[in-house]
Each structure stands twice: as structure tokens, then as C-alpha cells.
Amino acid sequence: MRRKTFSTIFTLGITAGLLAGCGSGESVDQQDSDQQEGVQSADAYAGVVKTSIYVKGYEGGPGVPKLIIELEDAVDSVDPSGWQVMTAGSERTVTDVYTSDENGNPQENSNFIAIDMETGFNDETFSVIGSPFTYNTTTSMNEWSPAYEVAIAAPSITIKDETYSLSITENAVNNRISPDTDLFAARGTFSGSYVSPLTDQEEEVTLSTAAYEPEGLAEGEANPLVIWLHGQGEGGTDPDIAILGNEVSALAKEEIQSYFKTDDVTGAYVLAVQAPTYWMDEGDGTNGNGSGISRYTEILMDTINDYVAAHPDVDTDRIYLGGCSNGGYMTMNMVIQYPEYFAAAYPVCEAYAYYEYERNSDGTYVKASEEATGTSAFLKTGRVWFTEEKLQAIKDLPIWFVQSADDPVVVPANYLLPTYQALVQAGAENTWVSYFETVEGTDSPGTTYMGHFSWIYLFNNQVTGVQDKAAIAASTDAEIFGFEPSNATGGGTAAATVGETTYTNIFEWLNAQSR
Incomplete structure (x- = not known):
């Protein structure tokens, strides 16, 4: 429904088609008649x-589950019946609907009114209904919407x-x-001069x-540091985009924080770092395919070192690096470039390519013609990018x-599956995979997300089972590589066991890792 229609409703009264939050047993016609009479008989309050x-982070991105109206006068009472809202x-x-404080918490005798609303996921737009983000199709990045119009009609408040x-x-x-972004209160930037790996220019x-x-x-005296690197859509210069684009705030909340322990102290620092473009940008400002070195490699290392230097209580033997998609690529890129620095890594739907891809003479990637393939995909060569040295x-x-088998964006057979098989065949012991069939949500029960959204399992603390290493190491299948995806058992039928210790989930395991 468009703004013109809603403006007409404001003029004519509340109609049956837009009733929301009514709990009485009256007929719709009777409700409509009573509410129109109420709107017409009460003067409109002029002191808004x-x-x-x-704004809250959800599995599918940010949503707006609440509106908060500030008034010039304290509200005696508010009738929640008949309120209509569009966002x-x-x-x-x-x-x-209730009186609240300025942050939307219930409070009597207040100048604020809070409106709670249902929030679901829109399968057509791949976003939360009423999201404050707009996806920029030119940059392939999320942005704050240039306008977020709120329309509210209410029949009765008492002042x-x-x-x-x-x-x-x-x-x-x-x-x-946004309490979710407020959790990440320490904000900053790090700048420097670096040589681009693609152009060789400073x-x-x-x-x-x-x-x-x-x-x-x-x-x-020695606290762990958890680092998160965002995906393709969350680049820019506003870390709120990176925190809300995926439900990164979960890393800062009690359920996950409770797994990180140092003697009698519970909790970990969480550092979210945002690139201005894409972690897979090799120097031309575009998103690569994971078979090159990021232009942000050195500055990311310097940024992390700068944060650690400013926090001498960080345990440099317990720095954990992870991220999703582009951030999963960057996680792999960083541990390959700086293998002695990090205590552990937790890449999700990682886009660090196993194979090399065809390049043009200027170093950019060749794309298959849409006429030939129906897509503008990169052209894979037979050469291995994840070399023996790496x-x-x-x-x-x-x-x-962590990944889902039905990921259409970072196809597992070109990234995770051969990479992990190579690791276990080389004798990697404390290396695990949770591999899911599909991505099922909990915010909106019954929702199946696009398979690329496997970070949802991480932030929902559902990464528990791991794949059978022996079966993967022995497999000669070049499509499934011995993997058996499982939703029912948290990504695999086995449990991550190191020595005599068995871990219940990825965060308990992460906390135990030390350089």
C-alpha cells in the first residue's frame, strides 16, 4: 500500500483493511464504525x-520492531486499540502500545509512546519486512535508506x-x-599508505x-579478542552497517560471551573491522573471486595490532579471527599471510578460492559471456590457488x-570442500567443518533462507556437530568430497574432540584455543 492510500485513511478514518493490534471480539464493521467515530470526535494532538x-539485528538483517514517539506533554494513558502503522x-x-522511556522501555507518566510490531522476513526481497537498509545494486552494498517514512494513525491517547x-x-x-549497535561503543578508524597488489601503486x-x-x-590481565570481518554487502565507512547486516551483535551478548572465560573473568573483546569496498578487492575497487591477495591485507594486520597495543590486557595468544563470505575469504587470506599470529580461525561460507581464475592483461578477472553461460561468472582454470605452500x-x-551445502553464491565445491579435504589429507588435526543441508531460521519459524546465509547458524549458537574427517580424507568424489550435510545434528554427526576434550559447540572450542 502506498503513501497516497494511507494519507486518505488518515482523512477518512481507520478502515477494516488496515486494522492492527485489535483484541476485541467485535465485528470488523463495528470496530471500523467505532474507531472512525473516535478519530473524528477527538482532536489531533499537535505536540509531536x-x-x-x-533498529534491531535479525537473522535476515536489520528490522524495525518498535517505534518511539516523543511528545511535548506527559501521557496519562494510551489505548492500544485501533493503531495503524506503515513503515x-x-x-x-x-x-x-504503551508509555515508555526514550529507549522504548515501559515507563509510566512519560512523554514517550512505544509501538511494538511484528517483524518477519520477506523472501522476495531477501530482507526483513520494514528494513531500514536499501541494497545498492550498483555497488552490491547495503546502505541506510535515503528515507524511511513512518505513518501512524491512532484514535485515542489521554493527556x-x-x-x-x-x-x-x-x-x-x-x-x-539501536541497542545492538550501541554495544559496540568503541569506534575508530585506522589509516595508512600501502602498495596496491594489483596496480603496484601506493x-x-x-x-x-x-x-x-x-x-x-x-x-x-589476559583477555581473549574475537575479530569479525563482514561480507560483501557490509562494506563502507559506517560500522553500524557491518554490525546490523548480519546479526553480529550476538557475539557481544550473554549467550555467546559466556563461553569465553579467563580464570574467574567471563567475556571477550569483539572487534568488527569494516573495509571501504570489499575484502576481496585486489586494487581495482571491485569484488574479486577469492584467488588473489586483498588490497587490505597489510592495513588489516596493522589495524588489529593497533587495537591490541591500545588494550594491553588482550591476550596475544588468544586472538580469534572469523568472518562470512568476503570476510571468510579475508580470514583465510590473513591466516595464510600471518600464520603465526592468530590462535584460531572460524571462517563462514568462506570465499577463498581453491582454484585460480582467468585474468586479463591488466590483472582483472575474465568473465564468461552471458550468451555462452547464462551468467557473468568468472572462468576457473585447472591451476590450484590453495597451493601446497599455503x-x-x-x-x-x-x-x-561453517557452510551450507546449498550455497549458490560461494559454491562449496569450488571453495570449502577441496580446501578442507586437502587440509585433512595433509594431516590437519584440530580443523573442523560444520556442513548444513539448508539454512533454517528461528526468528521466523519455518523460514528457509538462501543457502549463503550460513552465518545464521553461527550467531544462533547452533554450530555443534562436525563432519567425518576420515571419510573426507578417503573420498575420491570430486563433487561432494565425502561430506554429509546435516541440519539435525548441527552440521555433522561427530563432535569436535581434541585429545581427551570434546567440545559442545564452536564457541566453547574457540575459547580453548591458544597460540
Whole structure:
């Protein structure tokens, strides 16, 4: 439904087709009649200061499950019946309305009203309904929407014993409240001059950072550091995009934080680093295919070192690196380039290519013609990019991979499967894979996401089972490589066991790894 229609509703009253959050047993016609009479008989309140959107990270990206209206006057009471809301052109189902504090927490005698709304996933747009992000098809990146229009119609609020209606239309894109991003309160940038691996020219580069630093953690002397590297769609200069594009805030919340322990201290630092373009950018500003060296390799290492130097309580023997897709590529690229630095890696749907791909004379990649293949895919050669030298550099590093077998973006047979088989055939012992059939969600039960979204299992703390190493090492199948994907048992039927210790999930294992 478009804005013109909703504006008409404001003029004519609340119609049956947009009823939301009504709990009475009246007929729709009776509700409509009563609500129209209420809207018409109550004066519109003229003291609305602003409307803010409450932005939360979900499995499928950011959503807006709450709106917060600020008024000039304290509200005596609010009737939750008959409220209508649209956000970003989507009709929303209202579940509750109440007075609150400025952050949307229930509070009596307040100048704020909070509106709770249902939030689901839109399979057609691959985004949460009412998302504040817009996907830029030119850059293949997420951005804050240039406008986020909120339209609200309400029949009854009471202020100073007077009853008023509400009629609000506002662009609230810059009125954002997000406890998820607020967790990453330590913000910064790191800049330097580096030689591009593609052009061989020196360039100025800047990375953006956001860190979660648990209160009281610095009281310890040796605390773990968990680093997260975003995917293709979360590049830029605003780390909020990287935190909300995937549910990265889960790394800073109690369930996952509770696995990281140092003596009597619980918790870990979490550092999210954002590239201005793509981690797979080799120097021409475009997204590569994982068979080259990122232009951000050196500056990322310097950024991490800079953060560690500023936090002397970080245990340099317990620095853990992970990321998804582009960030999974960069995780592999970094541990190959700096194999002695990290204690463990946890790449998700990693895009570090096993094979090389055809290049043009300027070093950019050749693409297959759409006429010939129906796609603009890169052309794979028979040469191996994950060479014996790289294999030997990381085969003794603890690594736990995560991916779904139906990933259409980073096809496992070109990336994870041959890479992992090579590692276990080379004798890698503390190296694991959780391999799922499909990506099933929990935010919206029954939702099956695109297979590339396997980071959902990580952030939902569902990575528990691992694949059978012996079967993979012995396999001669060049398509499935001995893997047997499993949703029912957390990615595999075995458990990660190192020596005499068996780990229940990836985070318990990660906490135990030390350089």
C-alpha cells in the first residue's frame, strides 16, 4: 500500500483493511464504525516532537520492531486499540502500545509512546519486512535508506485528562535507536599508505572499526579478542552497517560471551573491522573471486595490532579471527599471510578460492559471456590457488569452517570442500567443518533462507556437530568430497574432540584455543 492510500485513511478514518493490534471480539464493521467515530470526535494532538525507529539485528538483517514517539506533554494513558502503522511502505501489525522511556522501555507518566510490531522476513526481497537498509545494486552494498517514512494513525491517547487522536507522517531515517549497535561503543578508524597488489601503486587506505568492550573485562590481565570481518554487502565507512547486516551483535551478548572465560573473568573483546569496498578487492575497487591477495591485507594486520597495543590486557595468544563470505575469504587470506599470529580461525561460507581464475592483461578477472553461460561468472582454470605452500602454512592452525551445502553464491565445491579435504589429507588435526543441508531460521519459524546465509547458524549458537574427517580424507568424489550435510545434528554427526576434550559447540572450542 502506498503513501497516497494511507494519507486518505488518515482523512477518512481507520478502515477494516488496515486494522492492527485489535483484541476485541467485535465485528470488523463495528470496530471500523467505532474507531472512525473516535478519530473524528477527538482532536489531533499537535505536540509531536519526533518519531524514532528502534533498529534491531535479525537473522535476515536489520528490522524495525518498535517505534518511539516523543511528545511535548506527559501521557496519562494510551489505548492500544485501533493503531495503524506503515513503515517504509509496508503495513505493520501492531502487537502493543504503551508509555515508555526514550529507549522504548515501559515507563509510566512519560512523554514517550512505544509501538511494538511484528517483524518477519520477506523472501522476495531477501530482507526483513520494514528494513531500514536499501541494497545498492550498483555497488552490491547495503546502505541506510535515503528515507524511511513512518505513518501512524491512532484514535485515542489521554493527556492532562483530555483525549486526543494521533496522525503522524515523518521521515525517521535519521532518528535511530539501536541497542545492538550501541554495544559496540568503541569506534575508530585506522589509516595508512600501502602498495596496491594489483596496480603496484601506493595508495591511502582507511579501515573503520567498532568494538565491544565488556565492562570490567580490563580488570583481567589476559583477555581473549574475537575479530569479525563482514561480507560483501557490509562494506563502507559506517560500522553500524557491518554490525546490523548480519546479526553480529550476538557475539557481544550473554549467550555467546559466556563461553569465553579467563580464570574467574567471563567475556571477550569483539572487534568488527569494516573495509571501504570489499575484502576481496585486489586494487581495482571491485569484488574479486577469492584467488588473489586483498588490497587490505597489510592495513588489516596493522589495524588489529593497533587495537591490541591500545588494550594491553588482550591476550596475544588468544586472538580469534572469523568472518562470512568476503570476510571468510579475508580470514583465510590473513591466516595464510600471518600464520603465526592468530590462535584460531572460524571462517563462514568462506570465499577463498581453491582454484585460480582467468585474468586479463591488466590483472582483472575474465568473465564468461552471458550468451555462452547464462551468467557473468568468472572462468576457473585447472591451476590450484590453495597451493601446497599455503596448505602447509595453516594445516596446524585450529580452524572451524561453517557452510551450507546449498550455497549458490560461494559454491562449496569450488571453495570449502577441496580446501578442507586437502587440509585433512595433509594431516590437519584440530580443523573442523560444520556442513548444513539448508539454512533454517528461528526468528521466523519455518523460514528457509538462501543457502549463503550460513552465518545464521553461527550467531544462533547452533554450530555443534562436525563432519567425518576420515571419510573426507578417503573420498575420491570430486563433487561432494565425502561430506554429509546435516541440519539435525548441527552440521555433522561427530563432535569436535581434541585429545581427551570434546567440545559442545564452536564457541566453547574457540575459547580453548591458544597460540
